[in-house]
Amino acid sequence: MLLHAVTDAVLGAAGLGDIGELFPNDDARNFRRDSSEMLSLAWQSVRSGGWNLVNLDIVLLAQSPKISPYKEAIRRRIAEILGVEHEQINLKGKTGEEVGTVGRGESIDVHCVALLERVTEDEA
Secondary structure, eight states, X not given: OHXXXXXXXXXHHTTOOOHHHHSOTTSGGGTTOOHHHHXXXXXXXXXXXXXXXXXXXXXXXXXXXXXXXXXXXXXXXXXXXXXXXXXXXXEEEEOOTTOHHHHTTXXXXXXXXXXXXXXXXXXX
């Protein structure tokens, strides 16, 4: 779910649609496809469109598990997939404070915002 949100964020920031358009769920090739592979392929499309990542801001809303012990590893893995510095990836964990579906432990939500910049001819 987290990598899907990142994939949607980078595609959306580049104006390239969303994960369902690039990887339709009715295409057998996408059945049980690794989320890191989808992010990598989407990122290749974003980069081919002339974009660089400035940063990603990710909010994981879950009553449990607590993500603090895993935050650095997750940030580093996303940075590895995207070929960027892990300092460009921010990850925050938030609970539902026992309110709503997140707070009752019935769901986990992820929100992600990607900031991209156009690559100038000098940087290409």
